[in-house]
Amino acid sequence: MSTHYQNLLISRPDPAVLLITLNRPKALNALNKALITEIHQALDQAENDPEIGSIVLTGSERAFAAGADIKEMKDKKCTPAISHEKMILTNDVISVAEVYKSDFLHDWSRITRMRKPTIAAVSGYALGGGCELAMMCDIILASPTAVFGQPEINLGIIPGAGGTQRLTHAIGKSRAMELILTGRDITAQMAEAWGLVSRVVGDGEGEVVKEAVQVASTIASKGQIAIQAAKEAVNASYQLQLEEGLRLERRLFHSLFATKDQKEGMTAFAEKRKPVFTHL
Ligand code: HXC
Secondary structure, eight states: OOOOOSSEEEEEEETTEEEEEEOOGGGTTOBOHHHHHHHHHHHHHHHHOTTOOEEEEEOOSSEEEOSBOHHHHTTOOEESSOOHHHHHHHSSOEEHHHHHHHTTTGGGGGGGGOSSOEEEEEOSEEETHHHHHHHHSSEEEEOTTOEEEOGGGGGTOOOOSSIIIIIHHHHOHHHHHHHHHHOOEEEHHHHHHTTSSSEEOOSSTTHHHHHHHHHHHHHHTSOHHHHHHHHHHHHHTTTSOHHHHHHHHHHHHHHHTTSHHHHHHHHHHHTTSOOOOOOO
């Protein structure tokens, strides 16, 4: 991948896996606009590269990401009603309309629109927007050092990139309320017990990334049409009533019988050999 990034390290630990490492170590990978923009560029490239089957997103040992960049956000002001005239005069107060038009935070959700599966490999702090970014991924693996939390309440705000919704879906109302209303963090072990992460992995440096790459390689080795259909169906369970979700699942299931990968997968089973998927 030829793009040069200022805030990311990009590698291909397997030709079919893109590893994106957040790289603002001095700021504990605080998510500023430049970093978010680069994540989206890397995701766009991954989505458009037919050799890449899945993506791993990680940070450093000390921090996956310690949240949105507070220093960048701190001077944002917003008044419910303000005349255009006053805005020009004072030049330091922007209206709700201006914040709305700038679509502040909207573009954070790019990762949730990926068709290819995404895995967050979390070590250290995953706080605020960092926890929200991890929750936008399809799978979260955590190292034993990981710390998850939504401390926005301590800053006089609330989570703004999905924390109130995705955390509640993941761990339930009472636990989500406790974390969001107190601003307290939880350990990796608690996050595993509560179902926020699928597993706590390893105890050495880099172990969680290695394991995430393994999982990503396994995913990338399957037929990609079926992988993407499975991801679409699971994600639909957040949006649809059970009946509609089951109908969508059935329709996707039926449609996979039109793929070469289905013929290959079932023929390979009958012939007692490994399938060779062509993603067709
Ligand atoms: C900007 C940050 C930052 C952040 C850390 N830093 N978190 N800068 N935004 N979110 C910077 C510090 O200012 C400091 O820079 C350097 O990183 C190291 O941090 P320390 O505080 O010195 O480290 P430590 O004492 O180990 O404490 C680690 C920490 C603490 C517990 C993670 O940094 C912390 O509480 N950070 C803020 C966490 C937070 O509130 N996150 C939510 C943000 S709001 P200098 O230059 O001083 O060395 C949010 C809203 C999302 O995410 C809304 C949707 C987008």
